[in-house]
Amino acid sequence: MHLIADIAIIPLGVGLSLSPYVAACERVLREGGLDPQLHANGTNVEGEWDEVMAAVRRCHEVLHEMGAPRVATNMRLGTRTDKKQSRNDKIASVRSKLDSRVASTLPERSKTS
Numbered sequence: 001m002h003l004i005a006d007i008a009i010i011p012l013g014v015g016l017s018l019s020p021y022v023a024a025c026e027r028v029l030r031e032g033g034l035d036p037q038l039h040a041n042g043t044n045v046e047g048e049w050d051e052v053m054a055a056v057r058r059c060h061e062v063l064h065e066m067g068a069p070r071v072a073t074n075m076r077l078g079t080r081t082d083k084k085q086s087r088n089d090k091i092a093s094v095r096s097k098l099d100s101r102v103a104s105t106l107p108e109r110s111k112t113s
Helices: 019-031 049-065 087-104
Strands: 002-012 037-039 042-048 070-078
Touching: 002 019, 002 049, 019 042, 019 049, 042 049, 049 070
Parallel strands: none
Antiparallel strands: 002 042, 002 070, 037 042
16 A cells, blocks of 8 residues: 655654754665655655555664664554555645635736736
């Protein structure tokens, strides 16, 4: 089953700077054949269910190997059965609606320019 996931993997008990752990997880996701898209509060990935879950498990293992005594993960998962949709498809759909909304609020003379 194809899955789009928003994942935040948080090592606990390692101090304030988490960027080395984030970088380690990004590498794990790439090594797992995924194309992670890092954002300010986590990472988006898409792929087959088992591949995504295996990569998340591997992230936990790697962070523990790095010395994190605890690791917590928050995930939002989305699946569809009516069509195959990528994260880029979802973003493009919203952007097109934003663009059409902006165009519909312009004065008449600007619409034809």
